[in-house]
Amino acid sequence: MGGDWPVSVQTMWKDPLPAFSGSDDPRLASIIERIANLQKLGCQIIRFAVPDMSAVESLGLVADLSPIPVVADIHFDWRIALRCMDFPIAKIRINPGNIGAEWKVREVATKAMDKGIPIRVGINGGSLPKDLAQEPDIVEAALAAAEREIEVLESMRFGDIVISLKMNEPDEVVRANEEFASRYPYPLHLGVTEAGPLVAGVVRNTAALVPLLKKGIGATIRVSLSDSMEQEVLAGKEILGCAGKSLRGVRIVSCPRCGRASFDTHAFTSRWMHRFYATDADITIAIMGCVVNGPGEARHADLGITGAGNSALIFRDGKIIRRIDVCDADKAFQEELDKLIEEKAK
Ligand code: SF4
Incomplete structure (x- = not known):
């Protein structure tokens, strides 16, 4: 040291x-x-x-x-x-x-x-x-x-x-x-x-x-x-x-949620937080509550998820790549995260 x-x-x-x-x-x-x-x-x-x-x-x-x-x-x-x-x-x-x-x-x-x-x-x-x-x-x-x-x-x-x-x-x-x-x-x-x-x-x-x-x-x-x-x-x-001394790892961007939210960003973030921090890849993940601002505000993220009425959308680099039922959000997000990490490792 x-x-x-x-x-x-x-x-x-x-x-x-x-x-x-x-x-x-x-x-x-x-x-x-x-x-x-x-x-x-x-x-x-x-x-x-x-x-x-x-x-x-x-x-x-x-x-x-x-x-x-x-x-x-x-x-x-x-x-x-x-x-x-x-x-x-x-x-x-x-x-x-x-x-x-x-x-x-x-x-x-x-x-x-x-x-x-x-x-x-x-x-x-x-x-x-x-x-x-x-x-x-x-x-x-x-x-x-x-x-x-x-x-x-x-x-x-x-x-x-x-x-x-x-x-x-x-x-x-x-x-x-x-x-x-x-x-x-x-x-x-x-x-x-x-x-x-x-x-x-x-x-x-x-x-x-x-x-x-x-x-x-x-x-x-x-x-x-x-x-x-x-x-x-x-x-x-x-x-x-x-302080600009970042270690390798995931940077989490998540919205505070408001009356427009159709996705429980707090629960999703809590469920995933330790997995994100334990990931050894330099990526930004966004967890947003609605389509009104979500993907736009988080377009700099490598991978994101946002609520959209009864569905959730998964987006990469600001572009929507999947629409899923909210109940499938964790599974679908894991699949996309695995793909992203694999690509980053190449
Ligand atoms: S992303 Fe949507 S739900 Fe989250 S704070 Fe912004 S407007 Fe509200």
């Missing part, structure tokens, strides 16, 4: 890891399957909280089988960080406000260096080190906290550092990351902390992340939401798209 590498989308597992009976535990298989589905949607890194030693063993089994890099998130006990590094994790995240004394950070860094594991120093506006928590300017306090940890790591010649400076206010996130990027060469993981439920969280993250990404700041992002990991990943992909 960092440098010229594309910006990656990250999410965080939202439940405690169970104590698996072994590598054939079906609960482990189901976690790995969900991670694989997140990967299909565009997730490239997944982080797990590791609150105690029993969670470390479970994390180790997940890290062994995960199709994407696994990050261990450690808050209070540096010994958990040390033990995590006995497993094939890709990164360790520590919060200096919670991990405590410098010697503990040094112990973690010594082992990380030995194992070739990067450390993310996760500075969070809500859990700054005690002596900085009362500073009037949260941005300066966060930067001071980052600087302090960087000095410790650099004094050990440890350079495999990722920094995150997360706050709740988008403007503060922008200011902190811009300032950090002007002072240090280290890659930044971007996000807004405690961003809120789906709508508020996406808006707040977009407001903070798009301006930063457009300036080339940010190596990884996580859109933290009080919602599912899948929504976090989709929001992350859309934010990258808004």
Whole structure:
């Protein structure tokens, strides 16, 4: 990550890891399957909280089988960080406000260096080190906290550092990351902390992340939401798209629906959304409610569907290619989508 590498989308597992009976535990298989589905949607890194030693063993089994890099998130006990590094994790995240004394950070860094594991120093506006928590300017306090940890790591010649400076206010996130990027060469993981439920969280993250990404700041992002990991990943992909850093995939255009609609665009979009995001083809799909505006407004789409009275129309590049009963819409649309993807692959 960092440098010229594309910006990656990250999410965080939202439940405690169970104590698996072994590598054939079906609960482990189901976690790995969900991670694989997140990967299909565009997730490239997944982080797990590791609150105690029993969670470390479970994390180790997940890290062994995960199709994407696994990050261990450690808050209070540096010994958990040390033990995590006995497993094939890709990164360790520590919060200096919670991990405590410098010697503990040094112990973690010594082992990380030995194992070739990067450390993310996760500075969070809500859990700054005690002596900085009362500073009037949260941005300066966060930067001071980052600087302090960087000095410790650099004094050990440890350079495999990722920094995150997360706050709740988008403007503060922008200011902190811009300032950090002007002072240090280290890659930044971007996000807004405690961003809120789906709508508020996406808006707040977009407001903070798009301006930063457009300036080339940010190596990884996580859109933290009080919602599912899948929504976090989709929001992350859309934010990258808004910042002009689009990953390969489907761009969805769908109308909001109004009194002219004869097709339930909301239901169709919900049913298809995950399939679209999991499609590895650069195409635009339109889902429109009526013929009055539908195909015209979405003529730039590679493939679209729109309501037309009791029927639905499928169109390509603005031209109608099929009229179908609404009840056959999914089947017909799948056929046309398969054809389009096959053509694009040639
Ligand atoms: S495409 Fe038709 S149904 Fe959808 S918002 Fe526009 S006019 Fe309304």
